[in-house]
Amino acid sequence: MAKLSNATIVSLPTLEPSCDISPRDHTRATGRPTSYRHLDFKLKVMIMELTLNNGVTMPALGLGVFQSPPEQTTAAVEAALAAGYRHIDTAAAYDNEREVGDGIRRSGLDRSDVFIETKVWVSDYGYEQTLHAWEKATAKLGVDYLDMLILHQPAPDRFEKTTAAYKALETLLGDGRVRAIGVSNFMPHHLEQLLARTDIVPTVNQIELHPYFTQPPVQAANARNGILTQAWSPIGGITFYPGFGEHRKKNVMEDPAIAAIAQAHAKSPAQVMLRWHLQQGRSAIPKSTNPARIVENFDVFDFELSADELASIDALDLGVRNGPDPDVARLANFARVISEP
Numbered sequence: 001m002a003k004l005s006n007a008t009i010v011s012l013p014t015l016e017p018s019c020d021i022s023p024r025d026h027t028r029a030t031g032r033p034t035s036y037r038h039l040d041f042k043l044k045v046m047i048m049e050l051t052l053n054n055g056v057t058m059p060a061l062g063l064g065v066f067q068s069p070p071e072q073t074t075a076a077v078e079a080a081l082a083a084g085y086r087h088i089d090t091a092a093a094y095d096n097e098r099e100v101g102d103g104i105r106r107s108g109l110d111r112s113d114v115f116i117e118t119k120v121w122v123s124d125y126g127y128e129q130t131l132h133a134w135e136k137a138t139a140k141l142g143v144d145y146l147d148m149l150i151l152h153q154p155a156p157d158r159f160e161k162t163t164a165a166y167k168a169l170e171t172l173l174g175d176g177r178v179r180a181i182g183v184s185n186f187m188p189h190h191l192e193q194l195l196a197r198t199d200i201v202p203t204v205n206q207i208e209l210h211p212y213f214t215q216p217p218v219q220a221a222n223a224r225n226g227i228l229t230q231a232w233s234p235i236g237g238i239t240f241y242p243g244f245g246e247h248r249k250k251n252v253m254e255d256p257a258i259a260a261i262a263q264a265h266a267k268s269p270a271q272v273m274l275r276w277h278l279q280q281g282r283s284a285i286p287k288s289t290n291p292a293r294i295v296e297n298f299d300v301f302d303f304e305l306s307a308d309e310l311a312s313i314d315a316l317d318l319g320v321r322n323g324p325d326p327d328v329a330r331l332a333n334f335a336r337v338i339s340e341p
């Protein structure tokens, strides 16, 4: 067992062939041909866990599924779990909670071995509505509790409803229907307002965070309050995937400084960015539906970035947001209805 920042690296219990990892799934996950004979070896995977402010532990690295089409999500989740991931980040608004649940069941792992995180969408804010959002999410996922339930947006145009939604999360936590609660896209002023009106400090704040946008004031506010920073678009997907505006000038995946560090460690730019998050104590939830990239994004426990390398990645921050501004109400988007199960 090794210590890294506030995290612990543990060996997961050995996965036996009886864990339902078929040769096809193993090949899909690793990109390497295999057979049952090869599965006789003990598949050892390392996992790094972070301890949240309520004592619950969460695997630092998880699979994100934003924009994962439902028909590809089950396979992506299965591939990730076969590769060693034990944390999946979804959301009511991604419309693929059902397929995430299917992937977890098809992995053959116990429910309790997988950390399931999902998010309440804005149209479900309000106390009763958010309690019902838990019903919808758990029914779609096919589980009877969630590991982490967070508010997807601060929605400052209706902060009374946001606060009521958070109070519902507090109730769900008290009832044992969720193990941890948190927020997403909360800026320091949103956190301040929430903390003044509610009782339980969020465990995480999931925010846009990659080398071109590191949000130091938000990270500092999180740290001051004992809130773990969780990076969305941790490998900078928002800087290059389609649909997010022509203002984006630079693709972080093509950054020369990151490429040089990657070359020095014989790793990929994505692996360097993920290692940077982990060494700085953050949770990261890279998304992929590609089996080889799913494996690549988890293969980050066998190298270490130096203090200089970490600092040179920090220095790439452009201070420009690529995703939506959490202070701007997107009325049509916020009104999107989350279906009943």
Ligand code: NDP
Pocket (backbone or CB within 6 Å): 063, 064, 065, 066, 067, 089, 090, 152, 184, 185, 206, 207, 231, 232, 233, 234, 235, 236, 237, 238, 241, 253, 268, 270, 271, 285, 286, 287, 288, 289, 290, 293, 294, 296, 297, 323
């Ligand atoms: P990521 O930084 O995870 O990047 C995803 C993109 O990178 C996809 O286009 C993916 O394509 C590609 N990719 C994945 N791995 C590699 C690799 N090794 N090399 C090259 N390209 C790669 O961006 P996301 O915005 O998806 O963020 C991750 C997760 O964060 C989301 O899936 C979601 O769970 C969460 N999120 C939360 C938000 C919030 O408001 N709370 C907002 C946005 C995201 P491919 O699939 O083809 O591999």
